[in-house]
Amino acid sequence: MLRDGIWRWISGLGVLALLSGCGGSGLSPGSSSKSSSDFVIGLVGPITGSFAEVGKNESQGAQMAIKDINQKGGFAGHPGKLVFEDDGGLPATGVNSVARAIQQDHANALLGPDLSTVTLAAIQTSEQGAIPQITSSISPAIWTKGDKWLFGGRPNDATNVDIMVKYGVQQLHVTKPALIYSNEAYGQGSLPELQKQLSHYNTPPVVQEAVQPGTKDVTAQVEAAKNAHADGILWWGLIPESAVLEKAVHQFGFEGPLYGANALVNPDTLKLAGSSADGAIAAITFSLADPNPTAQAFIKRYQSEWGGVPDDHGPLYYDMVHVLATAANKAGSIDPTKLREALLQVSYTGLTGAFKYDANGADVAGSAVIVKIISGQQTVLQDVRG
Amino acid sequence: MGTLVQLLVSGLSTGGIYAAVALGFTLTWRAAAVINFAQGDVVMIGAFIGLTLFVFLHWPFLLAFVGAFILAGVLGSVVERVMLRPVRNAEVWTTVVVTVGLSILLQNAARIIWGPQPFRFPAVFGEEPMHLAGIAIIPQSVGVLVIAVSLMLLQELFFHRTMTGKAMRAVAQDRQTASLMAINPDRMINLTFAVSFGIAAIAGILIAPTYFASFSMGLPISIRAFAAAIIGGFGSVRGSIAGGLFLGVAESLSAGYLSSTYEDAIVFGLVILVLLIRPVGLFVTETD
Numbered sequence A: 001m002l003r004d005g006i007w008r009w010i011s012g013l014g015v016l017a018l019l020s021g022c023g024g025s026g027l028s029p030g031s032s033s034k035s036s037s038d039f040v041i042g043l044v045g046p047i048t049g050s051f052a053e054v055g056k057n058e059s060q061g062a063q064m065a066i067k068d069i070n071q072k073g074g075f076a077g078h079p080g081k082l083v084f085e086d087d088g089g090l091p092a093t094g095v096n097s098v099a100r101a102i103q104q105d106h107a108n109a110l111l112g113p114d115l116s117t118v119t120l121a122a123i124q125t126s127e128q129g130a131i132p133q134i135t136s137s138i139s140p141a142i143w144t145k146g147d148k149w150l151f152g153g154r155p156n157d158a159t160n161v162d163i164m165v166k167y168g169v170q171q172l173h174v175t176k177p178a179l180i181y182s183n184e185a186y187g188q189g190s191l192p193e194l195q196k197q198l199s200h201y202n203t204p205p206v207v208q209e210a211v212q213p214g215t216k217d218v219t220a221q222v223e224a225a226k227n228a229h230a231d232g233i234l235w236w237g238l239i240p241e242s243a244v245l246e247k248a249v250h251q252f253g254f255e256g257p258l259y260g261a262n263a264l265v266n267p268d269t270l271k272l273a274g275s276s277a278d279g280a281i282a283a284i285t286f287s288l289a290d291p292n293p294t295a296q297a298f299i300k301r302y303q304s305e306w307g308g309v310p311d312d313h314g315p316l317y318y319d320m321v322h323v324l325a326t327a328a329n330k331a332g333s334i335d336p337t338k339l340r341e342a343l344l345q346v347s348y349t350g351l352t353g354a355f356k357y358d359a360n361g362a363d364v365a366g367s368a369v370i371v372k373i374i375s376g377q378q379t380v381l382q383d384v385r386g
Numbered sequence B: 001m002g003t004l005v006q007l008l009v010s011g012l013s014t015g016g017i018y019a020a021v022a023l024g025f026t027l028t029w030r031a032a033a034v035i036n037f038a039q040g041d042v043v044m045i046g047a048f049i050g051l052t053l054f055v056f057l058h059w060p061f062l063l064a065f066v067g068a069f070i071l072a073g074v075l076g077s078v079v080e081r082v083m084l085r086p087v088r089n090a091e092v093w094t095t096v097v098v099t100v101g102l103s104i105l106l107q108n109a110a111r112i113i114w115g116p117q118p119f120r121f122p123a124v125f126g127e128e129p130m131h132l133a134g135i136a137i138i139p140q141s142v143g144v145l146v147i148a149v150s151l152m153l154l155q156e157l158f159f160h161r162t163m164t165g166k167a168m169r170a171v172a173q174d175r176q177t178a179s180l181m182a183i184n185p186d187r188m189i190n191l192t193f194a195v196s197f198g199i200a201a202i203a204g205i206l207i208a209p210t211y212f213a214s215f216s217m218g219l220p221i222s223i224r225a226f227a228a229a230i231i232g233g234f235g236s237v238r239g240s241i242a243g244g245l246f247l248g249v250a251e252s253l254s255a256g257y258l259s260s261t262y263e264d265a266i267v268f269g270l271v272i273l274v275l276l277i278r279p280v281g282l283f284v285t286e287t288d
Helices: A002-022 A052-071 A091-104 A116-129 A140-144 A157-170 A185-200 A219-227 A239-251 A267-277 A293-306 A313-331 A336-345 B002-032 B039-056 B061-087 B092-114 B139-161 B163-173 B175-180 B185-211 B218-232 B237-258 B263-277
Strands: A039-045 A080-086 A109-111 A133-135 A150-152 A177-182 A207-211 A232-236 A258-260 A281-284 A347-350 A353-356 A369-374 A377-383 B130-132 B135-137
Touching (some): A039 A091, A052 A267, A052 A293, A080 A091, A091 A116, A116 A133, A116 A140, A116 A150, A140 A185, A157 A185, A157 A369, A177 A219, A185 A232, A207 A239, A219 A239, A219 B002, A239 A258, A239 A267, A313 A336, B002 B039, B002 B139, B002 B163, B002 B218, B002 B237, B039 B061, B039 B092, B039 B218, B061 B092, B092 B218, B135 B139, B163 B175, B163 B185, B175 B185, B218 B237, B218 B263, B237 B263
Parallel strands (some): A039 A109, A133 A150, A177 A207, A177 A232, A258 A281
Antiparallel strands (some): A281 A369, A347 A353, A369 A377
16 A cells, blocks of 8 residues: 555656656746846747757857847847747747747747748748747748748848859869759758759759658668769758768768758768768858858857857857847837838848848848868868858 | 669668567557557667767677666666556556657656757767678668567567566466466566567667667657558567568668659558558468
């Protein structure tokens, strides 16, 4: 009887542990209370799941910027405050996270999401919030939705596609590319532009293959490229699948270059793929190998504050917060409508290049450096910053 | 021809992973009529225990392997005693909810202990391909396949040749009659969970180099392994292995010869077809 009672208590403790584990987003840089004078930035990003490192970088970059801006008087006189909402890299979770940032955290502006698939899923919710939002998502499909509150943290992927297809043809001399893309919103969203650009340069793909999200075996896709005698693989997809592809290209001895989406050279991809990532080429907004003294100073400061180097999301979110501050100070107000109008006029150059918007809120400045992985490190091949 | 062989080799390697996890489903079903929806998460815990012992604490691989088996086995024993035994005679849905809750508990525990980011796990058998007649063979994949098949053989021997295994089968077949034969059903079921969790931990260590160790790695593996167990014949050890290999090869060939875009739709369409034609599974015999 006594023993049964003990087991029942232990079971109860187990249930409590379960419940405690379910709560919270795991990262909340700001305090839970909001002063009426605060400028609250709701950052929606992944702090759990396969893209957790991306969210960590975003949060850390944004916190550094808010600290700097608050020291200089804040956002039109209002102290900035960051509230992080975890989207887990999942569309359904992202919709709730955006809603929470708007309704519960009373955000004055949104940053993120990063994954195009999440941004697209949450676009209706964020638009209804009627506050400015700067996303780092880059799928061209996002800019066809007509959300007047949405701004780009970097140029949409059409720019990257153009840069990489051109680089493939002119510098890597790829004339018979195999086109492989991840079968989700990001990869699918860029597919028409990839096909258009390949056709424009008169190098249509000799084979076109999809990779399912979460897959660990891409033998069929690499074999298809080899059988079609492709002289390069142009890849468009996310971090986990990029690592899997890099390993397969190495293991199955594909001879040509692997180039394309920025995930190929992301530090998180390099951790997962190890030495198999060597040789991968992509255009990114910020490189650790950038010799620019401002960039190197940022990397040094980031390392001292957080104990590790940033991927390109750290400096990007640092810049995105500064873009918000520039707009707020230009408008002299944090009123959403005035902030939006000021964002349309903003001109800012930061760590990741220039920010300038068209009438739809798309970043039209264009900024990238093309890097290659050599011995596990990014090496800058070409600077194409606008 | 070379492509076909390459796809078969890759498919069998992936199938070996599914088979190793499907074995865990089979064990708990046979012994206690429980479908453990946390099986994939136990695999994940095994991967993390292995990572901690082998990578962080620098234990020799074999010792880490055995350590993960024992620690996960203890976890299985505790889970059975604390979470499942109290609901053994309840409706089947109660057990389902308990194992789903266990899945959430394990994921959150792993996230708190090891963090949210995925870890690269060194491939102990090596990832540099061996080339045989133009076919690239990854030693790690071969190792997974060999160990999965070895686990199947060991399980068959254990269940059919040892007194404990026979007692566990007796409990699975008829708990009351088994208890009349001086078999303690509680102890046998507890032992089964310990073994099932231990095997899942081994599977976790083996597949972590391919899947990367992360707190969310369990669910996708669970779904495939569950499908493999159903295709093969739920509750059959041989069926689980054959179903796993069948699913892995079907995925690989459909991506290679039909469409990589619709790979998932084709494979799961095939699963539905198998269930319609032969609901008991493709690889079960009368004796199963």
